[in-house]
Amino acid sequence: MSDLLAPPAAEPLPRTRSSTSRAVLLAVGRSSLVALGTFLIVVALWLAIIYLTGVSPYVAKGPLDVGDFLFLDEDAVANRAELGANLAVTLRHSATGFAAGLGVALVGAILFRLSRTIESALMPVATLLRSVPLVALAPVIILMFGFGTDASVAVIGGIVVLFPALVTIVFGLKNASPEILDVVSVYGGGTWTAIRKVALPGALPSLFAAVRVSVPGAITGALLAEILSTGDGIGRAGVEFATQAKFPDLWAAVVVVTVLSLALYQVVQVIEAVVLTRMGMTGRT
DSSP states (O other): OHHHHSOOOSOHHHHHHHHHHHHHHHHHHHHHHHHHHHHHHHHHHHHHHHHHTTOOTTTOOOHHHHHIIIIISTTHHHHHHHHHHHHHHHHHHHHHHHHHHHHHHHHHHHHHHHOHHHHHHHHHHHHHHHHSOHHHHHHHHHHHHOTTOHHHHHHHHHHHHHHHHHHHHHHHHHTSOHHHHHHHHHTTOOHHHHIIIIIHHHTHHHHHHHHHHHHHHHHHHHHHHIIIIIOOHHHHHHHHHHHTTOHHHHHHHHHHHHHHHHHHHHHHHHHHHHHHHHTTOTTOO
16 A cells, blocks of 8 residues: 555656757757758759849859859958958947847837737837838938947847837737736736746747847848948948949858858757747747
């Protein structure tokens, strides 16, 4: 009888850890395959545009041309140094816009969840600003925050990130389980407690989706800010390459920015796969 009442031996724990590790590896492998497929599709489209549109080889450069420019030409070291210096500036601007846009989106989504009045008052403004082209807003932003300042970079880059991230995070917060929210309310928890304990952890898939979307958006915003405001980085260099007919430099800059966007997107996707798999949230949106 005592054997029947004895607690079960803790054997399943190693198996659980092993199955979790396998699930994480599968998720990472799946994300890597998707990234590889995306890269191959981009290269195929690149080659198709060059060879099927009849663009002059003087203007259109293929993967081999870009490889020669960056690694095989006699000026390859100088080319990489110039491109790397501009890329470092663009990365800094991208990080500024990413942090500003995603931070405002997260705070705004929580405020919308806390108060329907705030949501009703601010969501139409956000929708209106989203419909206005950023190029039209840029002169006003530059006048308000200064030409070439980090503040103008944060606002221009942040606007590109803000609206898609805001919509995605709001959607995730609204998908919190009503039953668990009722349990929090029954035990005396307020709206903020429900958001902090239930809605935010449950919105992790949507938060990661917002981060994934924001990564290329932040780079796009940084390029736009560099063209319109700061006058440096890959954005401004690309304009100068085009006007000076430096097409190898231009194509190399485009390729490096594209590869960087895909790589950062893949890093976020791998982190998302690992975190959601370990939390048992795979398959959720």
